[in-house]
Amino acid sequence: MSQGKIVKISGPLVVASGMQDADMYDVVRVGDLGLIGEIIEMREDMASIQVYEDTAGLGPGAPVVTTGAQLSVELGPGLIENIYDGIQRPLEVMYEAYGSNITRGVQAPSLDRDKKWEFKPTASAGDQVEAGDVLGTVQETAVVQQKIMVPVGVSGTIETIEEGSFTVEETICKVKEEDGTVRELTMMQKWPVRVARPYKEKLMPEMPLVTGQRVIDTFFPIAKGGVAAVPGPFGSGKTVVQHQLAKWADADVVVYIGCGERGNEMTDVLNEFPDLKDPRTGESLMKRTVLIANTSDMPVAAREASIYTGITIAEYFRDMGFSVALMADSTSRWAEALREMSGRLEEMPGEEGYPAYLASRLAQFYERAGRTISLGKEGRTGALSAIGAVSPPGGDISEPVSQATLRIVKVFWSLDAQLAYARHFPAINWLNSYSLYVDRLASWYEENVSKEFPKLREDAIRLLQEEAELQEIVQLVGVDALSFEDRIKLEACKSIREDYLHQNAFHEIDTYSSLNKQYLLIKLIMTYYNLSKDAISKGAPFNQLAAMPVREDIGRFKYVEEADTQKAYEDIINKLKDKISKLITEEGDEQ
Known part of the structure; x- marks a missing residue:
């Protein structure tokens, strides 16, 4: 010292x-x-x-x-359901002890030192163990079973291992190392937040992180172990998108970091999450969530720490073999903290006053995501997916934080103020967004959803791009100047935009859409387009094709209960084919 x-x-x-x-x-x-x-x-x-x-x-x-x-976090039973500040101080404990205003200089252990956890060994005395091997399990919540692992730097023979109720500080196991040293292991380990936790091997992403959001899963998917950025101006719905992903993403554990966010938004998260029913387990969503609340009125330096605190906790669960989704809202506030500290250090400023090392710090953070094989003989496969919101001033994504982030991430969900003002949510612009995982995930979608799914996605994206070109002509000379084939294309694109891409986060059924339901809905829309295009070439009237009542059934399909989707799909598709064939027949009879 x-x-x-x-x-x-x-x-x-x-x-x-x-x-x-x-x-x-x-x-x-x-x-x-x-x-x-x-x-x-x-x-x-x-x-x-x-x-x-x-x-x-x-x-x-x-x-x-x-x-x-070094600044370290405590890892062990008691993390799940907890709410921490940026340096892993438990906010609820401090509130009970000091009231609603945090007293300066207070210290509180991150993990409860008095609570006893039921430890069930999976290893036995005499076993040879190395870093990452599982010693036993603790049922932390109804949905998360923590694996108690041998800490990094420890290997040898187990001398004793006990079953029973222990606090996180009590010895559960003694390991004799090769040099004769006996190491006493507890259920808690510490890890410096700025150092990435080691793993055996990093794997290529092969499967999507299913979110239940149609515009994401179908058009711009993120892989398990992937990284995504959600840039957008004020009011475009970044926080709601992240809330939706936290609620519905196909992850075992969620780590939500409110980094420099407004206090009322963090309050919404803290109030909502305990009441939300986890669709996977029926339990409260908090039973698999760790929250880190670092609001905008808290000291600016703690914003920088909060990002690292969150990702270190996420890596710990990844090492157990879990799929972890990390939400960072927002990395722009973190970058502003870097800029302020850099200015006070009198460092040479880079672009727009940000430090010259901004891009490398962002890369260090996002590179800690990934799908990995953990240390240890068992070699568990875990995934850590990182989704960072970016809040560019004035919505201008040419600013340094957005540009540095785009060079690192592989998924870009571009939120659009105009779509938000038009009440189109999620306000993800389908012309500006992209996902570099699409080709890699295509085989997974073919095997697990349908062989047609990647082709339907490709056709729908192409239609939307063609619609943007046609809209320029419409604005110049009016819609009547277009051929009937182009006008039916505009009608199909309207269905894609309003019936498929628009999704109500607050609707009981529409808030989450399974991959099968997404596939059936996009197939309905593309079937309508293909049949109508064919009907027009055979002389069917455009006005009747555009005004068919069955189109309303297609629009309402997203509100159908999951159990009824197949029957509803078959009813609509039969009605659609029947109506269009009648229109063709009637036209043929008239001629």
Whole structure:
């Protein structure tokens, strides 16, 4: 431990002298209150420290003591259902102890030290174990069973292992290493947040993270272990999109990071999630969720830590073999924290004042996502999918954070203010968005949904692109100048936009659409288009094709209960074919 003295204070940045024995990224205690901070720059014996709490009242000469350890998170039973701040302090515990305003300098253990967990060993005395091997399990919630793993850096022979109820600090196992050292293992391990947790092998993404959102799953899918960005201007629905993904994504565990978000939005999350019924288990959604709440009025330095805290917790569950979905809302607020701290450090500014290392920091964060084989003899396969919201000022995605993010991620869901103002939600612009996973996931969709599905997606995207070109002609000379074939194309695109891409997050049934339902709905729309195009070539009247009542049935199909979709699809398709064949026959009779 090293003790120094404050020589300069600049907002959340404190400079201390006499810190020659400290190391980069060491956690320090600042002032008489013991405010928590982290060393981010060293110059001779001068340490620049970002303080994660309000520095009001600090003065030169106040003591600074290093702990000799990096900023770390506690990993073990008790993470699920918990609500933490950016440096993994449990907010509910602090609220009960100190009230609604967090007292500066307070410390609270991240994991409850008194609660006992039922540990069931899966290993036995005499077994050879290495880092990542599972010692036993703890049923943390009704839906999450934690695997207690051998920490990194430990390997040897199990001397003793016990079954029963233990706190996270009590010894459950003793491992004798090759040099004769006996290591006592507990259910809790610590890990520095800035260091990615190791794994055996990184795998290529092969399956989609099914979200139940049609525009995402069909047109712009994200793979399990993939990374996605959701940039959009104020009011375009970034937070609702992330809430929907957190609620419905096909993930075993959800880690939601509110990084610099408005307090009322985080309040919505905290109020909604416990009441939401998990569609997979019927339990509360909180039974598989970890929330990190770092609102915009909290100290700016803690925003930077919150991102790393969240992804380290997510990696821990990934190592157990779970599929984890991480939501970061929003990385722009994190980048603003980087810019503020960089300015206070008097570093040379890059584009728009952001530090020159902005892109590399973003890459370090997103590269920690992936589908991996964990350490240990068993080699569990887990996936960590990261979805980051970006809030470009004025909706201009040419700004540095958006551009740096786009160079890293493989899925881009472009939220559009005009669509949002037109009440089209999710407001994902189908002409500007993209997914680089489409080709890789095509074989999975063919095997698990339908061989036709990738082709239907391709045809629908092409139609929407052609519609954009036709709309320019319509604006110049009017719709009457178009051929009937082009006009039926516009009608089909209207169905794709209004019946397929528009999805009501607050509707009991439409909020989630299974892949099978998505396939049947897009097939109905494309069947209508193909049959109508063929009918027009045979002389059927365009006005009657466009005004068929069965089109309303297609539009209402998304509100059909999941169990009734196949029957509803067959009824509509038969009605559609029957009506169009009658129109062709009537036209042929008239001629």
